[in-house]
Amino acid sequence: MWRWRPLSPVLPAPVSLGEGGTPPVPLRHLPGVRIKDERADPTGSFKDRMASPAAPWARDRGFGTVAVAPTGHAAVSTAAYAAAAWAVRHGRGDGYAPP
Incomplete structure (x- = not known):
């Protein structure tokens, strides 16, 4: 997942949920072709891949929102991440983020 990280700007460690x-799923109409089933991600969306590094980036720069x-x-993915x-910043691993 992070094979291109050396070419990217320095980012904080991504938060992972x-x-x-995600599992490759064969297509019925195209034998031999498989696609990634992103519904298996934590929020059911491929947007989790974007939110994973973006939320810690905002946190580490002091954004409160x-x-x-x-x-x-x-929106769902960003809220979860x-x-x-x-929660990681506040030493809690249970998903609770204080106000």
Whole structure:
């Protein structure tokens, strides 16, 4: 998942809720072709891959709030990973982020 990390700007360690490692699923109409089933990610979206490094990045720069358009999976994923990132900062692994 992070094979291109050496080419990226320095980012904090991503918070992981178990994203990635999604199963390849064969396509019925194209024999021999498989696609990744991103519904197996923690929030059911491929947006988890974006939120995993983005939330700790915002946390480490002192932002107390993160915001995205509440139009779909990006908002759900960002909320989940932001809660986890701030919980890690406060020494809690149970998902609780203090106000």
